[in-house]
Amino acid sequence: MHSYDLAIKGGTVVTAADQYRAEIGVRNGKIVEISENVSGARQEIDATGLLVLPGGVDGHVHMSQPTDDGTIMADDFESGTRAAAAGGNTTVMPFALQIKGKSLRACVEDYHKEAEGNCYVDTSFHLIVSDPTPQVLGQELPALVKDGYTSFKVFMTYDDLVLSDAELLDVFQVAKEENALVMVHAEGHDAIKFMTRKLEAAGKTAPFYHGQSHSRVAEREATHRAVSHAELVDVPIVIVHVSGRDAMEQVQWARKRGLKVYAETCPQYITLVEDDMKGLNMDFEGAKYVCSPPPRDLDSQAAIWEGIRDGTFDIFSSDHCPFRYQGSGGTGKDNPKARTSFKWVPNGIPGVETRLPIFFSEGVTKGRISIQKFVDLTSTRPARLYGMYPQKGTIAIGSDADFALWDPGMQKTITQDILHHGSDYTPYEGFKVTGWPVKTVLRGKVIADDGRIVGEKGYGAYMSRGFSDAF
Numbered sequence: 001m002h003s004y005d006l007a008i009k010g011g012t013v014v015t016a017a018d019q020y021r022a023e024i025g026v027r028n029g030k031i032v033e034i035s036e037n038v039s040g041a042r043q044e045i046d047a048t049g050l051l052v053l054p055g056g057v058d059g060h061v062h063m064s065q066p067t068d069d070g071t072i073m074a075d076d077f078e079s080g081t082r083a084a085a086a087g088g089n090t091t092v093m094p095f096a097l098q099i100k101g102k103s104l105r106a107c108v109e110d111y112h113k114e115a116e117g118n119c120y121v122d123t124s125f126h127l128i129v130s131d132p133t134p135q136v137l138g139q140e141l142p143a144l145v146k147d148g149y150t151s152f153k154v155f156m157t158y159d160d161l162v163l164s165d166a167e168l169l170d171v172f173q174v175a176k177e178e179n180a181l182v183m184v185h186a187e188g189h190d191a192i193k194f195m196t197r198k199l200e201a202a203g204k205t206a207p208f209y210h211g212q213s214h215s216r217v218a219e220r221e222a223t224h225r226a227v228s229h230a231e232l233v234d235v236p237i238v239i240v241h242v243s244g245r246d247a248m249e250q251v252q253w254a255r256k257r258g259l260k261v262y263a264e265t266c267p268q269y270i271t272l273v274e275d276d277m278k279g280l281n282m283d284f285e286g287a288k289y290v291c292s293p294p295p296r297d298l299d300s301q302a303a304i305w306e307g308i309r310d311g312t313f314d315i316f317s318s319d320h321c322p323f324r325y326q327g328s329g330g331t332g333k334d335n336p337k338a339r340t341s342f343k344w345v346p347n348g349i350p351g352v353e354t355r356l357p358i359f360f361s362e363g364v365t366k367g368r369i370s371i372q373k374f375v376d377l378t379s380t381r382p383a384r385l386y387g388m389y390p391q392k393g394t395i396a397i398g399s400d401a402d403f404a405l406w407d408p409g410m411q412k413t414i415t416q417d418i419l420h421h422g423s424d425y426t427p428y429e430g431f432k433v434t435g436w437p438v439k440t441v442l443r444g445k446v447i448a449d450d451g452r453i454v455g456e457k458g459y460g461a462y463m464s465r466g467f468s469d470a471f
Contacts, residue, residue: 003040004032006444008403011047015054015395016376024052026401029443034397045439045446047405053375054394055090055121055402055440056356059382060183060240060264060317062348063094064114068160071346072331074322077118079422080352081460085120085448086420087353088404088437091392091463092121093382095153097128100160104129104140108149112462119460120447122402124388126183127152129171130161137174145178148464150387153240154182156222157189157292168229176235181385181468183238183264184226186247187293191218196343207286210342211274211294219293220246227254227261236260236470238385241319243269243293244300248307255312260470262385264315267351267358268295269304272427287333288325289427292347305368308377314385316377318355321348322423332424350423354414354431360406361433387465405439412436418451 006026013022013034025033025041063080065073075083077094084092096111098104104127115123127144129136129152141152154171155161163171175182195213199205204212223239227250230237242248242265254261272295279285289295307313323346324332337344356378363369383393390399414431416424440448447455 002042004038005041006043006045006401007038007041008045008047008052009038011050011052011405013052013395014371014375016372016380019371024395026444029401031395031397031399031401034395045405049407050438051371051406051408052395053404053406054379055404055442056088057091057379057382057388057393058084058089058318058320058352058355059093059315059386061092061094061320061352064111065095065097066099067346069337069344069346070330071323071335072327074324074350074422075320076422077115078457079420080320081118081120081123082453083353083419083421085440085442085453085455086451088356088406088440089352090121090402090404090440090442091124091388092352093124093126093386095128096125098130098136100131104136105144108144115462117458120453120455120457121442121460122463123460124386124463124465125149128161129154132163132167132171137170141174142178145180150465150467151181151183153185155185156226157185157187157192162189165225165229168226169233172229172233172235176233179467181236181238181470183240185241186219186222186226186239187214188218188222191215191221200341200343205341206282207279207284207290207342207345208277208282210290210345211277213342214292214294216244216246216296219243220250223247223250227259230261231257231259236262236468238262238264238315240264241266241293242313244296245303248303248312252312262314262470263307263312264317265304265307265313266317266319267355268349268427270301270362271358271431273297273301276427284334284339287338287345288425289349290333290342290345290347291319291321291349308363308369313377315382316355316359317382318351320350320352322350322421323348324422324424326424349427350421353419353421354426354428356404357412357414357433357436358428358431360435365408365434384469387468388463389469401441401444403441404437405441406435407438408435410434410436410438420453
């Protein structure tokens, strides 16, 4: 009779706090032993020379999300979670988007139907509140929080998603009453519209000008406004996808005042720059890099690294929001409407599979951050902030047996042909990294092995969450 279903032997275990040599015993999908020697397992993984990290928790991904302009998101739950598994992730957090005029509860139910039976990794949903009616605020949101949807996102821009200041305050108030965590997309809608009109009037319509329309000023102003609303209501918030120094300083300003303001950044803000949106001599290829907020410049990248090191940033997510560059029938980034102006280019880039390798290589391999900080920002802290810890985000007795086994010396060049997402390109084409996840284990089962998906579709489960430790 076997004592364990799985043993991971010979590796170096890394958590957000520690690094040590140990072996791990797994039974019924849980970690049941961490010791010098684990024997008597039905299956063994030889992790000699490898780092054994908690599986990645990507706290910000978009999959199967409806759009209102005829474009189609490139990843459904099957392809998106397959890519996540290949990239060392064991849990992803997509968004159940409320369609205006529709019940939030109904939208959540529809989203579950999209995911059911299709996931390779575990999932848990944030909500997106786009239509905060009295019914939503008074009944649906409180009931959904009690059902384990303990975080929701609001937008300060996009015509179909933007909330007024009054609506933001109302949503923040419900979050305070229900101990839910609010994620804020902070970009000033009116400032973006103003700059867009100016640029179009001057004939500046190429994808490159997306960056100028979504200015750092608009991001800074909206971040400060979101912080002010949170201070007024006395509720914690997360400013998502911070792109550079201006917005980051607003987060630091809030922290100095004792406010509970958390911050997230993403791979695009340490690797890409505004000039990538020029494509080849200001052509439409630049659309491949259009996301919001857009990539900035080298000073912004340096600022992000400062914020990562000094603790300004709590989470490093992908903001995976994939579109095909050439979708059939105008469903991709390169569609007839987008060709007329940057403002119609679908916002978002793929990144769920490349998040961890890029951050490991640029951060740990290059000596900018410790391996413990890497684990904290990519797994432990998102699990804590979003109410999943210690089931997710750590290697400890009783936690889910979720692991990413890393070869810290493996050199890879990121190319579209090695990736598993549904998009037809990667914005990181040709990017060289050192350090790669060679095995991904979800609740004691190997789901990805040397770039091959070996897990079963549907093994990924939905997770209802507890409350954030932000309160």
